[in-house]
Amino acid sequence: MRNYGPIDDVTVFELYPGIQLTRDNIEHYRALAEQKLVINRCGDCGYWIYPHRPMCPECWSLKVKPEEISGFGTVFMFTLLYQLRDPKSHIMEPVPVAAVELAEQKGLRYLSRIVNCAPEDIAHDMPVRLTWIEIGNMEWPAFEPVPGGLG
Amino acid sequence: MARHPLRDTIAIVGVGSTPYGRDLQRSHLSLGLEAAVSAIRDAGIDKQEVDGICGSGMTPLAQGGAGFLSLQGSLGIERCTWGVNSWLGSAFVHAGAAVAAGLCDTALVVQTYMREPNMSRSASADPFRRVLEQFSDVGSDMGGGDFAKRWVHSGEPYAAWMKRYMHDYGVGKDAFAYMAVNNRSHGSRNPAAVMQQPITLEDYHASRMIWEPMQIYDMDVPVDCAEAHVITTAERARDLPNKPVYIHAMSLGGTRVGEFYENSLGWTENAHWVAAKGLWDRSELRLDDVDLFYPYDGYTIDAIGCVEAVGWCKPGEAGEFLKSNWDPADNILRLNGRTQVSTHGGGLALGRAGGANFYSEAVRQLRGTEGARQVPDAKNALINIGSFFHDPSAVMLRAD
Ligand SMILES: [Zn+2]
Numbered sequence: 001m002r003n004y005g006p007i008d009d010v011t012v013f014e015l016y017p018g019i020q021l022t023r024d025n026i027e028h029y030r031a032l033a034e035q036k037l038v039i040n041r042c043g044d045c046g047y048w049i050y051p052h053r054p055m056c057p058e059c060w061s062l063k064v065k066p067e068e069i070s071g072f073g074t075v076f077m078f079t080l081l082y083q084l085r086d087p088k089s090h091i092m093e094p095v096p097v098a099a100v101e102l103a104e105q106k107g108l109r110y111l112s113r114i115v116n117c118a119p120e121d122i123a124h125d126m127p128v129r130l131t132w133i134e135i136g137n138m139e140w141p142a143f144e145p146v147p148g149g150l151g
Numbered sequence: 152m153a154r155h156p157l158r159d160t161i162a163i164v165g166v167g168s169t170p171y172g173r174d175l176q177r178s179h180l181s182l183g184l185e186a187a188v189s190a191i192r193d194a195g196i197d198k199q200e201v202d203g204i205c206g207s208g209m210t211p212l213a214q215g216g217a218g219f220l221s222l223q224g225s226l227g228i229e230r231c232t233w234g235v236n237s238w239l240g241s242a243f244v245h246a247g248a249a250v251a252a253g254l255c256d257t258a259l260v261v262q263t264y265m266r267e268p269n270m271s272r273s274a275s276a277d278p279f280r281r282v283l284e285q286f287s288d289v290g291s292d293m294g295g296g297d298f299a300k301r302w303v304h305s306g307e308p309y310a311a312w313m314k315r316y317m318h319d320y321g322v323g324k325d326a327f328a329y330m331a332v333n334n335r336s337h338g339s340r341n342p343a344a345v346m347q348q349p350i351t352l353e354d355y356h357a358s359r360m361i362w363e364p365m366q367i368y369d370m371d372v373p374v375d376c377a378e379a380h381v382i383t384t385a386e387r388a389r390d391l392p393n394k395p396v397y398i399h400a401m402s403l404g405g406t407r408v409g410e411f412y413e414n415s416l417g418w419t420e421n422a423h424w425v426a427a428k429g430l431w432d433r434s435e436l437r438l439d440d441v442d443l444f445y446p447y448d449g450y451t452i453d454a455i456g457c458v459e460a461v462g463w464c465k466p467g468e469a470g471e472f473l474k475s476n477w478d479p480a481d482n483i484l485r486l487n488g489r490t491q492v493s494t495h496g497g498g499l500a501l502g503r504a505g506g507a508n509f510y511s512e513a514v515r516q517l518r519g520t521e522g523a524r525q526v527p528d529a530k531n532a533l534i535n536i537g538s539f540f541h542d543p544s545a546v547m548l549r550a551d
Binding site for chain 2: 076107
């Protein structure tokens with residue numbers, strides 16, 4: 001776990017060379033570098049806005065600010081990858097990819113890995129919570145089952 | 152009914168297809184030009200009559216593809232008053248709309264496809280395909296390191312929807328299996344099809360798992376190919392050699408999901424349902440009038456979405472419906488006892504052309520020129536091409 005402290009734009013660009021950083025999504029990645037998962041939210045009506053867009057689709061407010069989420073949600077839909085896009089990659093066991101419906105709002109979903117769970121145990125509507133995993137020397141969000149099934 | 156001034160005022164007068172193959176060792180442009188020349192000759196017009204072009208790809212200035220600027224230059228067409236690049240269901244609809252609106256009188260649509268390096272080991276070993284990929288412009292950082300953007304223009308969410316569909320409706324994979332077997336049966340009777348061998352339901356279920364629950368026989372076959380269409384006014388069409396095939400009604404569809412597919416709305420709110428409603432709000436022909444049905448099969452879940460969206464059966468009931476409309480003698484679907492489905496074999500058997508070959512087949516069948524493969528007395532064809540998420544079309548074609 002690392003703490004980058006106050007991270008300026010230049011550092012965010014350096015940390016995420018493969019990402020198309022924009023004026024609309026950079027706060028999300030700045031927060032990721034601090035191991036926080038933030039989602040844009042309307043400052044006027046409270047609607048959560050994802051993907052990272054600059055205007056609220058409900059009330060057209062431009063007062064959109066990123067806000068940290070609770071980290072709780074459920075698995076809306078998922079697939080298990082037996083073959084990756086890169087045909088040269090070999091997978092030992094199926095890789096889960098899940099659209100996690102965040103507790104904050106119906107239909108608000110974040111695509112993520114599911115960890116600490118056997119692939120065959122992943123189920124629709126299963127309660128999950130945010131955790132972090134290290135990939136390529138960076139911490140990335142992932143979701144794991146909530147012990148005891150609490151959401 | 153919606154406002155609908157274009158009804159039967161435009162017609163498809165030319166169709167051209169290249170051979171289909173897994174490795175034709177040709178460029179997008181070479182394939183596109185062959186299809187274009189063939190479609191213009193088929194239409195029986197001079198090339199200078201073409202004054203609008205819908206090419207393939209995303210950006211007009213991209214190189215290595217078959218965009219409208221490259222096509223116009225290569226074909227030596229002097230003047231166009233309309234041009235755009237597009238794909239999936241949208242390309243054909245944009246071109247028809249341009250003719251109907253009078254932005255051009257004769258539109259050429261060219262759609263090219265090539266097996267991409269990420270689709271097989273042999274394709275990834277081909278330097279031409281690797282370089283093509285390197286310089287292609289998809290306009291996003293998909294695959295760029297953020298897992299959360301993995302489903303921007305990805306096939307995986309279709310697999311996830313397949314699983315959610317099975318969960319929500321408490322069904323197995325019958326619907327997908329019957330669609331796959333149907334298309335492969337038709338493919339076995341189409342000499343152009345890359346997949347000549349028919350399959351059984353058992354073969355389907357035993358096929359390789361790719362993205363659970365999606366199996367290899369749920370996925371269209373990546374090939375090198377091109378399709379082209381010439382669309383003009385109904386008035387002009389009546390002077391040309393081919394029997395005109397009229398565009399009776401058409402619609403595109405979009406929802407507020409946007410480009411992050413995990414934000415999917417419910418199954419019955421996806422873009423195919425929007426396109427289907429758009430069509431039924433404009434068409435005087437109804438489902439009972441449909442002699443031929445062409446649901447896009449990039450993945451079998453797409454085709455099942457189309458079956459349910461246009462109303463052949465209720466949501467979640469496609470498995471039962473297809474099973475009870477199965478003709479075991481020919482191993483094909485006959486909806487309501489008669490309507491044949493994807494008579495050319497679709498992407499699952501003929502090969503992946505982003506749905507463009509469904510339009511070609513529909514036009515040829517409605518002309519009545521398909522010999523041994525001809526469906527007798529086919530007058531009306533319903534075509535649904537594209538994705539749950541973007542660029543879906545619903546098009547009703549008719550011939551006299
Ligand atoms: Zn708002």
